[in-house]
Amino acid sequence: MFARSALRPLTASSRLFSSSASRQTKVTVLGAGGGIGQPLSLLLKCDPLVSSLSLYDIRGAPGVAADVSHVDTASEVNGYAADMLDQALEGTKVVVIPAGVPRKPGMTRDDLFNTNASIVRDLASAVARTAPDAHILVISNPVNSTVPIVAATLEKAGVFDPRRLFGVTTLDVVRAARFLAGITGPGVNPNDTAVTVVGGHSGPTIVPLLSQSSYGKSVKGEAFEKIVYRIQYGGDEVVKAKDGAGSATLSMAYAGAKFTNSLLRGLNGEKGVITPTFVKSPLYEDQGIDFFSSNVELGPNGVEKIFPIGPISPEEQKLLEECLPQLKANIEKGKAFAAQ
Ligand SMILES: NC(=O)c1ccc[n+]([C@@H]2O[C@H](COP(=O)([O-])OP(=O)(O)OC[C@H]3O[C@@H](n4cnc5c(N)ncnc54)[C@H](O)[C@@H]3O)[C@@H](O)[C@H]2O)c1
Numbered sequence: 001m002f003a004r005s006a007l008r009p010l011t012a013s014s015r016l017f018s019s020s021a022s023r024q025t026k027v028t029v030l031g032a033g034g035g036i037g038q039p040l041s042l043l044l045k046c047d048p049l050v051s052s053l054s055l056y057d058i059r060g061a062p063g064v065a066a067d068v069s070h071v072d073t074a075s076e077v078n079g080y081a082a083d084m085l086d087q088a089l090e091g092t093k094v095v096v097i098p099a100g101v102p103r104k105p106g107m108t109r110d111d112l113f114n115t116n117a118s119i120v121r122d123l124a125s126a127v128a129r130t131a132p133d134a135h136i137l138v139i140s141n142p143v144n145s146t147v148p149i150v151a152a153t154l155e156k157a158g159v160f161d162p163r164r165l166f167g168v169t170t171l172d173v174v175r176a177a178r179f180l181a182g183i184t185g186p187g188v189n190p191n192d193t194a195v196t197v198v199g200g201h202s203g204p205t206i207v208p209l210l211s212q213s214s215y216g217k218s219v220k221g222e223a224f225e226k227i228v229y230r231i232q233y234g235g236d237e238v239v240k241a242k243d244g245a246g247s248a249t250l251s252m253a254y255a256g257a258k259f260t261n262s263l264l265r266g267l268n269g270e271k272g273v274i275t276p277t278f279v280k281s282p283l284y285e286d287q288g289i290d291f292f293s294s295n296v297e298l299g300p301n302g303v304e305k306i307f308p309i310g311p312i313s314p315e316e317q318k319l320l321e322e323c324l325p326q327l328k329a330n331i332e333k334g335k336a337f338a339a340q
Pocket of ligand 1: 030031032033034035036037056057058059098099100101102103112116119123138139140141142143168169170171172201246247248249252
């Protein structure tokens with residue numbers, strides 16, 4: 001099917017995975033049977049830094065595990081049924097959570113709060129009980145609220161370490177790079193159009209800092225407004241196109257696997273692994289906003305260093321001012337739920 005020269009292993013050619021370091025890690029996916037969970041499990045099976053993959057869902061995880069386990073990479077895969085959550089988590093170093101309901105057309109991420117808040121809280125309790133040292137990557141929406149819920153749940157259990165909790169905002173970063181490459185001109189690779197995206201993960205709380213990108217800084221006026229809107233509401237394009245069948249799953253699985261690989265590289269001691277992620281952050285704490293996404297260096301203990309947002313344009317300052325009050329409300333909503 002392919003010319004011999006094209007047959008390079010995925011791990012060597014893909015920009016999704018890098019494996020310069022050698023230590024391997026057990027990773028657990030909670031919600032592995034879902035639209036994100038299935039392709040995410042497949043991509044994690046292909047990551048050479050994952051030694052053991054544990055797949056859990058209230059529905060269908062053993063089937064996904066049986067399927068994915070036939071992929072010819074070294075890691076072992078185990079699937080766990082609904083009543084086997086603690087077994088799924090045993091000995092795991094990294095827990096990725098895409099469990100919960102997705103949006104339908106017309107819904108905001110906040111509309112998911114009622115269902116997903118308790119799912120995420122209960123899963124966080126299980127992690128606190130069974131794998132208290134694990135790093136937790138939250139994909140379930142609304143991320144601006146679910147991450148504070150996980151933090152408060154771990155805190156109550158006496159095991160919260162802010163260096164080990166991450167809201168996965170990578171899809172916003174992936175979209176920003178792709179959309180910027182798209183308007184920059186033919187042949188421009190998204191590898192070269194990376195954009196730092198700060199704030200949170202929903203609508204106006206998503207703040208792309210185009211002025212810090214060599215390609216992005218020349219985007220002005222209407223083109224600027226358009227691309228910012230597209231980055232903030234790219235998820236709606238997918239929800240609308242899927243017409244009731246869910247939200248982004250494939251691109252999200254890609255983004256989730258990419259962030260997991262970055263974390264694993266950091267845990268393995270690779271230096272200079274820096275990416276935006278939503279973490280407990282001092283940057284806007286004085287305004288009552290103690291979770292924020294900005295560039296974070298990942299290291300052997302998780303969060304190694306949180307970078308300030310850096311110089312931004314007046315337009316971006318305006319976006320940030322629109323972000324902060326909404327982000328604050330989302331965080332407070334999560335905290336209020338966890339305090340019940
Ligand atoms: N962070 C992001 O950028 C981003 C992007 C897209 C979607 N999402 C969110 O990810 C979540 C999942 O989306 P999806 O499209 O995969 O949904 P889905 O409905 O296809 O899958 C969700 C899975 O979670 C499982 N689940 C429900 N309760 C559970 C529990 N208590 N324990 C374990 N598993 C449980 C369900 O059985 C299902 O298999 C949604 O909240 C969605 O909004 C986040």
